[in-house]
Amino acid sequence: MNPKKASSNNVRILAIETSCDETAAAVLLNGNQVLSNIVASQIDLHSKYGGVFPEMASRQHILAIYPVVEEALTQAHLVLNELDAIAVTRGPGLAGSLVVGMNMAKALALGSGLPLIGINHLEGHLYSAWIQTENNSPAQPDFPLIGLIVSGGHSTLIFMKDHLHYEILGNTLDDAAGEAFDKVARLLELPYPGGPSIQKAAEYGNSSAYNFPRARLEGSWNFSFSGLKTAVLREVQTMKNSGITIPIENLAASFQTAVVDVLVEKTLQSAEFFHARHIIIGGGVSANHALRKAFIEQNKFTITIPPLKYCTDNAAMIAAAAYQHFVHSRNDSLDIDVMPNFPLTSL
Numbered sequence: 001m002n003p004k005k006a007s008s009n010n011v012r013i014l015a016i017e018t019s020c021d022e023t024a025a026a027v028l029l030n031g032n033q034v035l036s037n038i039v040a041s042q043i044d045l046h047s048k049y050g051g052v053f054p055e056m057a058s059r060q061h062i063l064a065i066y067p068v069v070e071e072a073l074t075q076a077h078l079v080l081n082e083l084d085a086i087a088v089t090r091g092p093g094l095a096g097s098l099v100v101g102m103n104m105a106k107a108l109a110l111g112s113g114l115p116l117i118g119i120n121h122l123e124g125h126l127y128s129a130w131i132q133t134e135n136n137s138p139a140q141p142d143f144p145l146i147g148l149i150v151s152g153g154h155s156t157l158i159f160m161k162d163h164l165h166y167e168i169l170g171n172t173l174d175d176a177a178g179e180a181f182d183k184v185a186r187l188l189e190l191p192y193p194g195g196p197s198i199q200k201a202a203e204y205g206n207s208s209a210y211n212f213p214r215a216r217l218e219g220s221w222n223f224s225f226s227g228l229k230t231a232v233l234r235e236v237q238t239m240k241n242s243g244i245t246i247p248i249e250n251l252a253a254s255f256q257t258a259v260v261d262v263l264v265e266k267t268l269q270s271a272e273f274f275h276a277r278h279i280i281i282g283g284g285v286s287a288n289h290a291l292r293k294a295f296i297e298q299n300k301f302t303i304t305i306p307p308l309k310y311c312t313d314n315a316a317m318i319a320a321a322a323y324q325h326f327v328h329s330r331n332d333s334l335d336i337d338v339m340p341n342f343p344l345t346s347l
Protein backbone atom coordinates (compact mmCIF):
# COMPACT_ATOMS: atom_id res chain seq x y z
CA MET A 1 0.00 0.00 0.00
CA ASN A 2 1.18 3.50 -0.76
CA PRO A 3 2.17 4.79 2.73
CA LYS A 4 1.07 8.30 1.76
CA LYS A 5 -2.51 7.07 1.46
CA ALA A 6 -2.83 6.12 5.11
CA SER A 7 -2.22 9.68 6.25
CA SER A 8 -4.73 12.50 6.25
CA ASN A 9 -2.05 15.11 6.96
CA ASN A 10 -0.09 17.15 4.46
CA VAL A 11 -2.12 15.69 1.62
CA ARG A 12 -1.72 17.75 -1.55
CA ILE A 13 -4.20 17.08 -4.31
CA LEU A 14 -4.22 18.60 -7.78
CA ALA A 15 -7.77 18.62 -9.19
CA ILE A 16 -9.03 19.29 -12.70
CA GLU A 17 -12.57 20.34 -13.62
CA THR A 18 -13.81 20.64 -17.22
CA SER A 19 -17.43 19.48 -17.02
CA CYS A 20 -18.97 22.48 -18.78
CA ASP A 21 -17.54 25.84 -19.84
CA GLU A 22 -14.85 26.47 -17.24
CA THR A 23 -11.35 25.03 -17.55
CA ALA A 24 -10.20 24.80 -13.95
CA ALA A 25 -7.34 23.39 -11.91
CA ALA A 26 -6.55 23.77 -8.21
CA VAL A 27 -4.21 22.43 -5.56
CA LEU A 28 -5.55 21.95 -2.03
CA LEU A 29 -3.76 20.97 1.14
CA ASN A 30 -5.74 18.58 3.36
CA GLY A 31 -8.92 19.17 1.39
CA ASN A 32 -9.56 22.64 2.72
CA GLN A 33 -6.55 24.93 2.31
CA VAL A 34 -6.40 26.40 -1.17
CA LEU A 35 -2.83 26.61 -2.46
CA SER A 36 -4.02 27.63 -5.93
CA ASN A 37 -7.34 27.92 -7.75
CA ILE A 38 -7.27 28.74 -11.47
CA VAL A 39 -10.43 29.14 -13.55
CA ALA A 40 -10.38 29.99 -17.26
CA SER A 41 -13.95 30.90 -18.12
CA GLN A 42 -15.38 30.53 -21.63
CA ILE A 43 -18.37 32.81 -20.96
CA ASP A 44 -17.37 35.37 -23.61
CA LEU A 45 -17.05 32.60 -26.19
CA HIS A 46 -20.53 31.19 -25.58
CA SER A 47 -22.48 34.35 -24.76
CA LYS A 48 -23.11 35.18 -28.43
CA TYR A 49 -24.89 31.83 -28.78
CA GLY A 50 -27.02 32.41 -25.66
CA GLY A 51 -25.75 29.20 -24.05
CA VAL A 52 -22.92 26.69 -23.99
CA PHE A 53 -21.95 25.41 -27.45
CA PRO A 54 -20.59 21.91 -26.58
CA GLU A 55 -18.28 21.50 -29.58
CA MET A 56 -16.63 24.88 -28.95
CA ALA A 57 -16.40 24.17 -25.22
CA SER A 58 -14.32 21.03 -25.72
CA ARG A 59 -12.03 22.72 -28.26
CA GLN A 60 -11.47 25.61 -25.85
CA HIS A 61 -10.72 23.17 -22.98
CA ILE A 62 -8.02 21.60 -25.17
CA LEU A 63 -6.41 25.01 -25.65
CA ALA A 64 -6.66 26.01 -22.00
CA ILE A 65 -6.04 22.83 -20.04
CA TYR A 66 -2.24 22.73 -20.14
CA PRO A 67 -1.61 26.39 -19.16
CA VAL A 68 -4.32 26.22 -16.48
CA VAL A 69 -2.79 23.12 -14.85
CA GLU A 70 0.70 24.58 -15.13
CA GLU A 71 -0.45 27.81 -13.48
CA ALA A 72 -2.14 25.88 -10.66
CA LEU A 73 1.14 24.10 -9.89
CA THR A 74 3.19 27.30 -10.22
CA GLN A 75 0.94 29.25 -7.86
CA ALA A 76 1.02 26.38 -5.36
CA HIS A 77 4.85 26.37 -5.60
CA LEU A 78 4.78 22.63 -6.20
CA VAL A 79 5.97 20.20 -8.82
CA LEU A 80 4.12 17.04 -9.76
CA ASN A 81 6.07 14.64 -7.59
CA GLU A 82 5.36 16.71 -4.47
CA LEU A 83 1.65 15.89 -4.82
CA ASP A 84 -0.25 12.94 -3.33
CA ALA A 85 -3.02 12.45 -5.89
CA ILE A 86 -4.60 13.73 -9.10
CA ALA A 87 -8.37 14.27 -8.99
CA VAL A 88 -10.68 14.92 -11.90
CA THR A 89 -14.37 15.48 -12.53
CA ARG A 90 -15.76 12.30 -14.10
CA GLY A 91 -19.33 13.58 -14.59
CA PRO A 92 -22.06 14.64 -14.85
CA GLY A 93 -21.34 17.12 -17.62
CA LEU A 94 -20.70 17.48 -21.33
CA ALA A 95 -18.94 14.36 -22.66
CA GLY A 96 -16.54 16.20 -24.95
CA SER A 97 -15.57 18.64 -22.18
CA LEU A 98 -15.15 15.99 -19.49
CA VAL A 99 -12.86 13.93 -21.75
CA VAL A 100 -10.32 16.77 -21.99
CA GLY A 101 -9.92 17.00 -18.21
CA MET A 102 -9.93 13.23 -17.83
CA ASN A 103 -7.19 12.73 -20.41
CA MET A 104 -5.03 15.40 -18.82
CA ALA A 105 -5.54 13.84 -15.36
CA LYS A 106 -4.72 10.36 -16.65
CA ALA A 107 -1.58 11.61 -18.38
CA LEU A 108 -0.42 13.31 -15.17
CA ALA A 109 -1.21 10.22 -13.07
CA LEU A 110 0.51 7.90 -15.54
CA GLY A 111 3.59 10.07 -15.81
CA SER A 112 3.97 10.55 -12.05
CA GLY A 113 2.66 7.27 -10.65
CA LEU A 114 0.23 9.21 -8.46
CA PRO A 115 -3.23 7.79 -7.71
CA LEU A 116 -6.12 9.03 -9.87
CA ILE A 117 -9.43 9.89 -8.19
CA GLY A 118 -12.55 10.43 -10.32
CA ILE A 119 -15.06 12.77 -8.66
CA ASN A 120 -18.74 13.43 -9.16
CA HIS A 121 -19.28 17.11 -9.99
CA LEU A 122 -22.21 17.35 -7.54
CA GLU A 123 -20.03 15.93 -4.80
CA GLY A 124 -17.64 18.78 -5.58
CA HIS A 125 -20.39 21.37 -5.20
CA LEU A 126 -21.24 19.89 -1.78
CA TYR A 127 -17.61 19.85 -0.65
CA SER A 128 -17.11 23.50 -1.56
CA ALA A 129 -18.63 24.08 1.89
CA TRP A 130 -15.50 22.61 3.51
CA ILE A 131 -13.03 24.93 1.78
CA GLN A 132 -11.47 27.42 4.18
CA THR A 133 -12.24 31.00 3.32
CA GLU A 134 -9.80 33.88 3.61
CA ASN A 135 -11.11 34.93 7.02
CA ASN A 136 -11.45 31.29 8.07
CA SER A 137 -14.85 32.14 9.49
CA PRO A 138 -17.57 29.51 8.98
CA ALA A 139 -17.35 26.44 11.14
CA GLN A 140 -16.84 23.08 9.42
CA PRO A 141 -20.22 21.66 8.43
CA ASP A 142 -21.63 19.40 11.10
CA PHE A 143 -23.40 16.09 10.35
CA PRO A 144 -26.17 15.23 9.81
CA LEU A 145 -26.71 17.95 7.25
CA ILE A 146 -28.88 18.94 4.33
CA GLY A 147 -27.14 19.99 1.12
CA LEU A 148 -28.85 22.00 -1.59
CA ILE A 149 -27.17 22.01 -5.00
CA VAL A 150 -28.56 24.56 -7.40
CA SER A 151 -26.72 24.79 -10.70
CA GLY A 152 -27.30 24.92 -14.44
CA GLY A 153 -28.09 21.22 -14.52
CA HIS A 154 -29.34 20.42 -11.02
CA SER A 155 -31.67 21.39 -8.20
CA THR A 156 -31.00 18.63 -5.74
CA LEU A 157 -31.65 18.19 -2.03
CA ILE A 158 -29.31 15.75 -0.33
CA PHE A 159 -29.15 14.35 3.19
CA MET A 160 -25.63 13.54 4.46
CA LYS A 161 -25.21 11.69 7.73
CA ASP A 162 -21.44 11.51 7.25
CA HIS A 163 -18.67 12.20 4.75
CA LEU A 164 -19.26 10.61 1.33
CA HIS A 165 -22.71 9.41 2.37
CA TYR A 166 -25.41 10.83 0.13
CA GLU A 167 -29.14 10.27 0.30
CA ILE A 168 -30.84 12.08 -2.57
CA LEU A 169 -34.11 13.47 -1.23
CA GLY A 170 -35.31 15.33 -4.28
CA ASN A 171 -34.43 16.60 -7.71
CA THR A 172 -35.95 18.91 -10.23
CA LEU A 173 -38.75 17.32 -12.23
CA ASP A 174 -38.10 19.60 -15.21
CA ASP A 175 -35.83 22.67 -15.43
CA ALA A 176 -32.96 23.06 -12.97
CA ALA A 177 -32.91 26.35 -11.04
CA GLY A 178 -30.00 27.72 -13.09
CA GLU A 179 -31.61 26.54 -16.31
CA ALA A 180 -34.78 28.47 -15.35
CA PHE A 181 -32.67 31.60 -14.74
CA ASP A 182 -30.97 31.13 -18.12
CA LYS A 183 -34.24 30.52 -20.02
CA VAL A 184 -36.11 33.40 -18.40
CA ALA A 185 -33.14 35.71 -19.07
CA ARG A 186 -33.27 34.70 -22.73
CA LEU A 187 -36.96 35.51 -23.00
CA LEU A 188 -36.34 38.88 -21.31
CA GLU A 189 -33.52 39.36 -23.85
CA LEU A 190 -30.89 39.57 -21.11
CA PRO A 191 -27.37 38.28 -21.81
CA TYR A 192 -26.03 34.79 -21.00
CA PRO A 193 -25.42 33.53 -18.36
CA GLY A 194 -28.93 34.30 -17.20
CA GLY A 195 -28.44 34.08 -13.43
CA PRO A 196 -26.18 37.12 -13.01
CA SER A 197 -28.22 39.07 -15.63
CA ILE A 198 -31.52 38.42 -13.84
CA GLN A 199 -29.93 39.30 -10.50
CA LYS A 200 -28.69 42.61 -11.91
CA ALA A 201 -32.03 43.51 -13.51
CA ALA A 202 -33.88 42.47 -10.33
CA GLU A 203 -31.95 45.03 -8.26
CA TYR A 204 -34.03 47.76 -9.89
CA GLY A 205 -37.32 45.84 -9.87
CA ASN A 206 -40.27 45.29 -7.58
CA SER A 207 -40.29 41.66 -6.47
CA SER A 208 -44.01 41.70 -5.70
CA ALA A 209 -45.05 43.25 -9.04
CA TYR A 210 -46.10 39.78 -10.28
CA ASN A 211 -47.31 36.93 -8.13
CA PHE A 212 -45.71 34.08 -10.09
CA PRO A 213 -46.54 30.47 -9.16
CA ARG A 214 -44.44 28.61 -6.60
CA ALA A 215 -44.50 24.85 -7.20
CA ARG A 216 -44.33 23.55 -3.64
CA LEU A 217 -44.98 19.89 -4.59
CA GLU A 218 -46.27 19.06 -1.09
CA GLY A 219 -45.26 15.63 0.14
CA SER A 220 -42.08 15.43 -1.93
CA TRP A 221 -38.67 17.07 -1.82
CA ASN A 222 -38.63 17.57 -5.58
CA PHE A 223 -38.61 20.90 -7.37
CA SER A 224 -40.27 22.15 -10.54
CA PHE A 225 -39.55 25.44 -12.28
CA SER A 226 -41.07 24.99 -15.73
CA GLY A 227 -44.50 26.31 -14.66
CA LEU A 228 -42.86 29.45 -13.33
CA LYS A 229 -40.88 29.89 -16.56
CA THR A 230 -44.08 29.46 -18.60
CA ALA A 231 -45.89 32.03 -16.43
CA VAL A 232 -43.16 34.59 -17.18
CA LEU A 233 -43.35 33.68 -20.88
CA ARG A 234 -47.12 34.24 -20.92
CA GLU A 235 -46.80 37.67 -19.29
CA VAL A 236 -44.15 38.68 -21.82
CA GLN A 237 -46.19 37.42 -24.78
CA THR A 238 -49.35 39.19 -23.61
CA MET A 239 -47.49 42.47 -23.21
CA LYS A 240 -45.71 42.07 -26.55
CA ASN A 241 -49.06 41.41 -28.28
CA SER A 242 -50.51 44.55 -26.72
CA GLY A 243 -47.46 46.63 -27.62
CA ILE A 244 -46.67 47.31 -23.94
CA THR A 245 -43.03 47.97 -22.99
CA ILE A 246 -41.75 44.92 -21.12
CA PRO A 247 -41.03 45.80 -17.46
CA ILE A 248 -37.87 43.68 -17.43
CA GLU A 249 -36.75 44.68 -13.93
CA ASN A 250 -40.11 43.87 -12.30
CA LEU A 251 -40.40 40.56 -14.14
CA ALA A 252 -36.82 39.62 -13.19
CA ALA A 253 -37.33 40.54 -9.53
CA SER A 254 -40.67 38.71 -9.28
CA PHE A 255 -39.26 35.60 -10.99
CA GLN A 256 -36.14 35.59 -8.78
CA THR A 257 -38.24 35.90 -5.61
CA ALA A 258 -40.43 32.97 -6.65
CA VAL A 259 -37.35 30.75 -7.19
CA VAL A 260 -35.75 31.85 -3.90
CA ASP A 261 -38.98 31.28 -1.92
CA VAL A 262 -39.31 27.68 -3.06
CA LEU A 263 -35.61 26.82 -2.65
CA VAL A 264 -35.41 28.27 0.85
CA GLU A 265 -38.75 26.89 2.01
CA LYS A 266 -38.09 23.32 0.91
CA THR A 267 -34.52 23.29 2.18
CA LEU A 268 -35.56 24.50 5.64
CA GLN A 269 -38.47 22.06 5.75
CA SER A 270 -36.21 19.14 4.89
CA ALA A 271 -33.61 20.24 7.46
CA GLU A 272 -36.32 20.27 10.10
CA PHE A 273 -37.77 16.92 8.99
CA PHE A 274 -34.39 15.16 9.01
CA HIS A 275 -33.16 16.87 12.22
CA ALA A 276 -30.18 18.35 10.39
CA ARG A 277 -27.55 20.24 12.37
CA HIS A 278 -26.27 22.19 9.39
CA ILE A 279 -27.29 23.29 5.90
CA ILE A 280 -24.82 23.67 3.05
CA ILE A 281 -25.55 25.29 -0.30
CA GLY A 282 -23.58 24.95 -3.53
CA GLY A 283 -23.72 25.37 -7.30
CA GLY A 284 -23.83 28.44 -9.53
CA VAL A 285 -27.25 29.65 -8.34
CA SER A 286 -25.96 29.81 -4.76
CA ALA A 287 -24.01 32.87 -5.96
CA ASN A 288 -27.36 34.65 -6.17
CA HIS A 289 -27.53 37.55 -3.69
CA ALA A 290 -31.26 37.22 -2.97
CA LEU A 291 -30.90 33.49 -2.27
CA ARG A 292 -27.88 34.03 -0.01
CA LYS A 293 -29.64 36.82 1.85
CA ALA A 294 -32.76 34.70 2.43
CA PHE A 295 -30.69 31.80 3.79
CA ILE A 296 -28.53 34.05 5.96
CA GLU A 297 -31.57 35.81 7.41
CA GLN A 298 -33.23 32.60 8.61
CA ASN A 299 -32.16 31.83 12.15
CA LYS A 300 -33.14 28.21 12.62
CA PHE A 301 -30.08 26.47 11.17
CA THR A 302 -26.35 26.99 10.93
CA ILE A 303 -25.61 27.45 7.29
CA THR A 304 -22.55 27.46 5.06
CA ILE A 305 -22.71 29.22 1.72
CA PRO A 306 -19.31 29.26 0.01
CA PRO A 307 -17.76 32.48 -1.31
CA LEU A 308 -18.87 33.25 -4.87
CA LYS A 309 -15.72 31.82 -6.48
CA TYR A 310 -16.47 28.38 -4.99
CA CYS A 311 -20.19 28.48 -5.91
CA THR A 312 -19.73 28.48 -9.66
CA ASP A 313 -17.66 25.73 -11.28
CA ASN A 314 -14.10 25.45 -9.98
CA ALA A 315 -11.54 22.74 -9.28
CA ALA A 316 -10.94 23.57 -5.61
CA MET A 317 -14.25 21.89 -4.76
CA ILE A 318 -13.18 18.78 -6.71
CA ALA A 319 -9.95 18.61 -4.69
CA ALA A 320 -11.94 19.08 -1.46
CA ALA A 321 -14.15 16.09 -2.31
CA ALA A 322 -11.18 14.04 -3.52
CA TYR A 323 -9.45 14.50 -0.16
CA GLN A 324 -12.24 12.56 1.55
CA HIS A 325 -11.87 9.73 -0.97
CA PHE A 326 -8.10 9.82 -0.52
CA VAL A 327 -8.26 9.40 3.24
CA HIS A 328 -10.66 6.50 2.68
CA SER A 329 -8.00 4.98 0.37
CA ARG A 330 -10.27 5.06 -2.67
CA ASN A 331 -8.75 5.60 -6.08
CA ASP A 332 -9.48 4.65 -9.65
CA SER A 333 -7.66 2.70 -12.31
CA LEU A 334 -6.29 4.54 -15.31
CA ASP A 335 -8.92 3.03 -17.59
CA ILE A 336 -11.91 4.85 -16.03
CA ASP A 337 -14.00 6.75 -18.51
CA VAL A 338 -16.03 9.93 -18.15
CA MET A 339 -19.72 9.53 -17.30
CA PRO A 340 -21.91 12.37 -18.66
CA ASN A 341 -24.80 11.15 -16.45
CA PHE A 342 -22.68 10.04 -13.47
CA PRO A 343 -25.09 9.38 -10.57
CA LEU A 344 -24.13 10.62 -7.10
CA THR A 345 -23.54 7.53 -4.97
CA SER A 346 -22.17 6.99 -1.49
CA LEU A 347 -18.74 5.44 -0.95
Ligand code: KG4
Nearest residue numbers: 151152153178195196284285287288312313
Ligand atom coordinates in the same frame (compact mmCIF):
# COMPACT_ATOMS: atom_id res chain seq x y z
O1 KG4 B 1 -22.52 25.36 -10.98
P1 KG4 B 1 -22.46 26.10 -12.27
O2 KG4 B 1 -21.36 27.11 -12.45
O3 KG4 B 1 -22.39 25.11 -13.48
C1 KG4 B 1 -23.15 23.92 -13.51
O4 KG4 B 1 -22.71 22.94 -12.85
O5 KG4 B 1 -24.21 23.98 -14.14
O6 KG4 B 1 -23.88 26.80 -12.45
C2 KG4 B 1 -24.18 27.57 -13.58
C3 KG4 B 1 -25.57 28.16 -13.40
C4 KG4 B 1 -26.06 28.91 -14.61
O7 KG4 B 1 -27.37 28.48 -14.92
C5 KG4 B 1 -26.06 30.37 -14.15
O8 KG4 B 1 -27.06 31.16 -14.76
C6 KG4 B 1 -26.31 30.21 -12.67
O9 KG4 B 1 -25.57 29.07 -12.29
N1 KG4 B 1 -25.86 31.37 -11.90
C7 KG4 B 1 -26.69 32.16 -11.18
C8 KG4 B 1 -25.89 33.20 -10.66
N2 KG4 B 1 -24.60 32.99 -11.06
C9 KG4 B 1 -24.60 31.86 -11.82
N3 KG4 B 1 -28.02 32.08 -10.97
C10 KG4 B 1 -28.58 33.04 -10.23
N4 KG4 B 1 -27.90 34.09 -9.71
C11 KG4 B 1 -26.55 34.21 -9.89
N5 KG4 B 1 -25.89 35.24 -9.37
Ligand code: ZN
Nearest residue numbers: 151283284313
Ligand atom coordinates in the same frame (compact mmCIF):
# COMPACT_ATOMS: atom_id res chain seq x y z
ZN1 ZN C 1 -21.46 22.99 -11.43
